[in-house]
Amino acid sequence: MHDTRYTMKLTFKYPVYPTKTQEITLLSWLDHLCELQNSARHDRKVAWETEGERVSINDQQKKLKVAREKYADFRQVPQDMQICTLERTDKAFEGFYRRCEKGTGKKGYPRHRKRIKSLTWKLRKYTKVVRRKTKDADKQTIRVRQNPIRETAWKHDRLKVPKLGEVKIYMHRSLQGDPKEVTLVKKASGWYAHITCELPDTPKVEPTTAIAVDVGTTHYLTTSEGQKEDNPRWYRKAEGLLHKHNQTMARRKKGSKRWYKAVHASALHQERTANKRKDFIGKLVYKLFHHYENNVLVAEDLSVSNMVQNKHLSKSISDASWAKFFQWAGNIAERDGFHFHQVDPKNTSQICSSCGKKSPKKLSLAIRTFDCSFCGTILDRDHNAARNILYKAAAAFRGERWVTTLYETRNKNEATKISGLETAKQLRLFDDLLTSPSL
Numbered sequence: 263m264h265d266t267r268y269t270m271k272l273t274f275k276y277p278v279y280p281t282k283t284q285e286i287t288l289l290s291w292l293d294h295l296c297e298l299q300n301s302a303r304h305d306r307k308v309a310w311e312t313e314g315e316r317v318s319i320n321d322q323q324k325k326l327k328v329a330r331e332k333y334a335d336f337r338q339v340p341q342d343m344q345i346c347t348l349e350r351t352d353k354a355f356e357g358f359y360r361r362c363e364k365g366t367g368k369k370g371y372p373r374h375r376k377r378i379k380s381l382t383w384k385l386r387k388y389t390k391v392v393r394r395k396t397k398d399a400d401k402q403t404i405r406v407r408q409n410p411i412r413e414t415a416w417k418h419d420r421l422k423v424p425k426l427g428e429v430k431i432y433m434h435r436s437l438q439g440d441p442k443e444v445t446l447v448k449k450a451s452g453w454y455a456h457i458t459c460e461l462p463d464t465p466k467v468e469p470t471t472a473i474a475v476d477v478g479t480t481h482y483l484t485t486s487e488g489q490k491e492d493n494p495r496w497y498r499k500a501e502g503l504l505h506k507h508n509q510t511m512a513r514r515k516k517g518s519k520r521w522y523k524a525v526h527a528s529a530l531h532q533e534r535t536a537n538k539r540k541d542f543i544g545k546l547v548y549k550l551f552h553h554y555e556n557n558v559l560v561a562e563d564l565s566v567s568n569m570v571q572n573k574h575l576s577k578s579i580s581d582a583s584w585a586k587f588f589q590w591a592g593n594i595a596e597r598d599g600f601h602f603h604q605v606d607p608k609n610t611s612q613i614c615s616s617c618g619k620k621s622p623k624k625l626s627l628a629i630r631t632f633d634c635s636f637c638g639t640i641l642d643r644d645h646n647a648a649r650n651i652l653y654k655a656a657a658a659f660r661g662e663r664w665v666t667t668l669y670e671t672r673n674k675n676e677a678t679k680i681s682g683l684e685t686a687k688q689l690r691l692f693d694d695l696l697t698s699p700s701l
């Protein structure tokens with residue numbers, strides 16, 4: 263048990279129900295921490311802009327200590343939360359300093375915040391004495407982290423919040439692993455606790471069956487086996503409703519009671535839409551891995567594509583949703599021990615997936631079928647692209663360069679001739695993956 267590495271992090275989310283008084287305290291803490299974050303930012307900003315100096319987190323923690331001794335309002339807020347706020351600022355600035363050193367692209371100065379919506383604290387470890395029953399007078403001490411949850415007989419357990427006491431939490435599922443930190447988040451629909459736990463890494467399974475997906479606008483995605491996933495219907499509807507909410511907001515007097523009502527309604531709508539999207543994406547990734555029984559998922563890397571494709575996309579919102587999809591695919595692959603890879607999408611829609619020859623003239627997005635003039639293959643455009651993505655990944659696995667013109671380079675062995683063979687297993691694409699040094 264000792265050499266188990268706890269490196270995978272999972273966050274469990276639960277609704278919490280603070281009382282009216284508890285909520286008032288929490289909101290005042292949010293204001294305080296926002297101010298603290300902004301002043302920590304200002305402190306670093308002044309040092310950077312006047313002398314080009316970096317402020318370390320230790321300096322700021324010392325200042326916090328002084329402030330806590332001096333001012334009563336600093337003492338009312340838990341120190342653990344203040345430290346986490348300073349750490350968050352530190353992390354933002356570390357990224358900024360790093361980007362400055364690189365000197366390329368945007369530096370992205372950490373922004374001044376009008377308000378923050380979450381407070382985080384780390385769970386402390388304490389020493390626990392364990393008596394051994396068998397040996398006499400042999401006391402053993404172990405370091406354990408305090409459990410943030412007090413269990414009750416019914417489902418509404420209690421979450422221990424420093425300086426506040428216990429807050430009702432709805433434990434609809436149990437925690438796994440070692441809880442490390444808790445974040446309380448204020449959303450339009452209420453408060454939520456995000457409990458981050460550390461778990462041992464899931465060992466990677468042997469890659470045997472692979473599937474590739476091509477994302478698009480007409481269909482949400484097309485797999486390399488020709489299955490299509492429709493864009494969910496709530497999509498457009500949600501956009502229209504958002505516009506309506508914004509109109510209502512614009513009509514009402516800013517700062518009035520009715521205006522706040524409209525702001526809340528809009529925020530609630532956005533949260534629900536985000537929830538729907540998360541639900542859709544999560545289920546889709548699960549389906550690709552578990553229901554279709556694949557353990558390798560390959561997708562295109564949209565960040566490297568030179569946005570030419572994106573120019574034609576009707577809505578940027580769907581673009582963001584794909585980024586989320588790729589992120590989830592990566593996370594779920596890590597959690598369940600699967601593989602997720604992204605490849606450069608260059609030319610994937612212009613090349614015949616059967617013979618590997620490039621279409622002589624550029625296919626525009628309006629042409630939905632790929633009709634190869636060399637070998638006569640007729641395939642759906644997205645299906646063809648998805649297959650190309652799969653072959654591209656397979657070539658990368660074997661350590662080959664993906665050559666787009668030569669049929670022979672891509673099909674060295676007679677056994678991997680593509681005629682009639684479609685899945686990765688049949689193609690033996692991942693045979694020598696396990697022996698490759700990169701994995």
Ligand SMILES: [Zn+2]
Nearest residue numbers: 614617634637
């Ligand atoms: Zn062809």
